[in-house]
Amino acid sequence: MQEFLYLCETEDFLMRELNARQLEFPAPQASGHFKNDGIRAAEAFRRFNQHASNAVPRDVYQEIRQTGVHVFRRKLGNSNISGLFLAHPTAGKCILVNYSEDVYRQRFSAAHEFAHALFDAQTGPSITYSRAAKDDLVEVRANAFASRYLMPPEFLRQLPDPEQWTQANTEHWANQLRVSCVALGVGLKSEGLISALALQRIKSYRVPRELKIDPELPAQLTTHQRERKARLLEKGLSDSYVALCLDAESRGVITQGRLAEALLCDLGGLQELLSLYGRSSNGH
Structure with a gap:
């Protein structure tokens, strides 16, 4: 958990320093009709991303991140936690997805936690367990959002x-x-x-x-690259986060020592990571 919060704080700091562009998706108004609110918010988010009515989103992590929400996938072992949302006092809205779970379950969890970010940011941290109570209306709303966002009825029909x-x-x-x-x-x-x-x-x-x-593990990767990037993802190090850190170091915002810290490795591990991303230790 501490490393997750550290990653969120670091990403927020670097995004501010680099003036990283974020898109403003306005939080929808809650009407009290929980399931319907989730559906309406999902439809609004689909329009926001310019999806056709029958289109299936491909990279939900990128679509959520572009709104300024910090999304990290980390291996939580045998935990029965699927995901977690919290509003950090400085970093803002933060989502943790359990990388130990099935790849498609993670996708649903990210969308589910984003619904909590939209509707429940004022009510404290939200932990989603793999077996949630079926009568919890806040969870019903988040599930309705995730389902409608990922599986448009027009596609199903x-x-x-x-x-x-x-x-x-x-x-x-x-x-x-x-x-x-x-x-x-x-x-x-x-x-x-x-x-x-x-x-x-x-x-x-x-x-x-x-x-x-x-x-986040595209097919064109070699077997070695895929294995290395999967190990990085287990720690929360997505391509988008790594790219942000590398950009910050190349622009002189952070030192190479701070870069290693941000990437949760020592200087030896940093050299291996830089080579994976086609970079040398001098930033080229």
Whole structure:
């Protein structure tokens, strides 16, 4: 937790120093109709990102980060925490996503925590457990936001009849949406597109891990690069954060020693990290 807060504080400091551009997404007004508020906010955020009504967002982390919210994915071991949101006194809105969880679960968790950032910033930290109470209206609102943001009904209604889906069909469409089969089943059921029986069948399937797509580990990476960047992500070091730190060092905002601290490594580890990003120790 301390390292997560340190990363948020460091990112905030560097963004200020470098005048990093942020987009203002206005927090929606809460009406008290929790589920509907989540849906309306998701639709507004989709419009904000200029998504077509049936388009599926690809890099949700980038879309959330561009609003100035700090998003870090870190390995939390066997914790039953999926995600966490808190309003930091200086860094502002901060989201932690458990990198130990399934890649597509992490995506849903990031969207879920962003809903807390929009609606619940004044009510203290919010911790989301992997098994949340179904009658918690604040959690219902956050789930409604994540579901509508990631799985637009227009996309779901265009699909071949999901009542007839095989396991292969289910895994294919879940992968197209970058969601778990469980989330897809719930989304289809909430739109009235499947029966309770089909829901149970769809929820029982799993997208094979090797087929899942992580926007922060693109396919064009070599096996070695992928393994190295995955280890960095476990610590919270995304490409966007690393790039910000490297930019700050190259512009003289921070020293190389401070760069190593910001990247949670010693000077030896820094050289390896710089080479991974095609940089030498003198910044070229």
